[in-house]
Amino acid sequence: MQIQSKLPNVGTTIFSIMSKMALEHNAINLSQGFPDFPLSAELIDGVHHYMKEGMNQYAPMPGVPVLRQRISEKLNRAYGISVDMDTEITVTSGAIEAINSAMTAVINAGDEVIIMDPAYDAYEPIINVNGAKAIGVSLTQPDYGIDWESVKARVSDKTRMILINSPHNPSGAIITAEDLRQLEALTRGTDILVLSDEVYEHIVFDGQEHQSVLRSPELRQRSIVTYSFGKTFHATGWRIGYMITPPELMAEIRKVHQYNTFTVHTPTQYAIADHLENPVNYESIAAMYQQKRDYFLEQMKDSRFVPVKASGTYFQLMNYSQISDMPDTEMAEWLTKEHGVASIPMSIFYQDRQDNKVLRFCFAKGEETLKAAAEILCKI
Numbered sequence: 001m002q003i004q005s006k007l008p009n010v011g012t013t014i015f016s017i018m019s020k021m022a023l024e025h026n027a028i029n030l031s032q033g034f035p036d037f038p039l040s041a042e043l044i045d046g047v048h049h050y051m052k053e054g055m056n057q058y059a060p061m062p063g064v065p066v067l068r069q070r071i072s073e074k075l076n077r078a079y080g081i082s083v084d085m086d087t088e089i090t091v092t093s094g095a096i097e098a099i100n101s102a103m104t105a106v107i108n109a110g111d112e113v114i115i116m117d118p119a120y121d122a123y124e125p126i127i128n129v130n131g132a133k134a135i136g137v138s139l140t141q142p143d144y145g146i147d148w149e150s151v152k153a154r155v156s157d158k159t160r161m162i163l164i165n166s167p168h169n170p171s172g173a174i175i176t177a178e179d180l181r182q183l184e185a186l187t188r189g190t191d192i193l194v195l196s197d198e199v200y201e202h203i204v205f206d207g208q209e210h211q212s213v214l215r216s217p218e219l220r221q222r223s224i225v226t227y228s229f230g231k232t233f234h235a236t237g238w239r240i241g242y243m244i245t246p247p248e249l250m251a252e253i254r255k256v257h258q259y260n261t262f263t264v265h266t267p268t269q270y271a272i273a274d275h276l277e278n279p280v281n282y283e284s285i286a287a288m289y290q291q292k293r294d295y296f297l298e299q300m301k302d303s304r305f306v307p308v309k310a311s312g313t314y315f316q317l318m319n320y321s322q323i324s325d326m327p328d329t330e331m332a333e334w335l336t337k338e339h340g341v342a343s344i345p346m347s348i349f350y351q352d353r354q355d356n357k358v359l360r361f362c363f364a365k366g367e368e369t370l371k372a373a374a375e376i377l378c379k380i
């Protein structure tokens with residue numbers, strides 16, 4: 001039987017490959033972006049509680065009302081905005097389902113979607129499977145900023161959407177209020193939508209503020225904004241996130257969401273709703289991750305790896321050009337197999353697979369793990 005692949009160039013994700021390799025070689029896994037420390041016992045108890053209470057059947061398609069209510073309160077607290085829980089919030093199976101349902105609803109065959117290059121690896125396949133094309137605009141070096149003149153140059157009459165991601169995976173860069181002004185100016189008077197992937201909204205360092213597109217009344221009208229409780233509550237395996245968009249767009253996106261996953265694990269939704277009652281539960285994570293970043297950098301200070309400044313996320317880029325001119329994919333494999341530390345080669349995040357001799361390390365790990373990894377890396 002001949003199968004006509006819709007994604008002929010997509011294989012197993014590098015995250016699965018590197019995690020498998022890390023396991024096989026008993027390496028410290030700083031590759032895939034998942035925390036290795038426990039989540040709140042209270043949150044776990046909450047899920048048990050609601051299971052025992054019998055909250056085990058289908059939740060309403062957009063999410064349980066109390067959770068959407070708490071999300072609305074959280075957005076008001078964080079960004080000073082009023083969001084309608086009935087028409088503007090949908091709870092999804094992780095941010096990835098939000099991105100997938102949103103794109104499937106609004107992207108048509110032949111459209112173009114501008115993405116920043118490098119980018120989180122899921123965007124392009126989702127664009128492609130909908131028959132559209134991803135147009136990569138290179139982020140500036142060395143700070144991974146957005147060059148708005150370059151973005152403008154790539155806008156065409158086929159541009160349906162501009163996709164931004166801040167705090168940015170893989171670089172850890174964040175956008176500024178000025179970036180929002182530039183995006184407003186660029187999209188004003190057009191039908192271009194914005195997808196703003198803000199899954200690391202609460203992981204921003206050094207006293208800086210997360211610049212959500214929701215802060216801009218103008219951008220909010222054309223934006224779909226995606227979030228992840230997996231990232232915020234160190235529970236990436238729970239697969240729960242949400243999206244915010246104006247009612248007309250949400251009505252279209254829910255048509256896809258309802259036949260995609262329909263709804264999300266009911267007891268977890270109730271438990272998260274309770275957990276959101278105390279803002280400390282999410283507002284404290286920036287300080288926790290900043291401490292980890294600083295600890296990892298301190299442990300790495302005598303190494304020949306050169307860190308790239310990270311303002312957010314739980315990823316730290318390291319340039320190894322002082323050590324080797326090996327391609328980054330080989331370097332990542334060699335470090336895993338021969339030295340026992342797994343990372344992700346940056347080239348996989350670029351459309352053209354450009355190799356700048358940079359590896360991405362995830363520091364969402366306990367101090368012992370970070371110390372052990374740094375000890376190995378400092379000897380290389």
Ligand SMILES: Cc1ncc(COP(=O)(O)O)c(C=O)c1O
Binds near residue numbers: 097169229
């Ligand atoms: C930038 C970015 N967007 C979306 C996601 C997906 O989030 P979730 O696990 O909630 O689906 C990730 C996960 O790594 C990510 O890094």
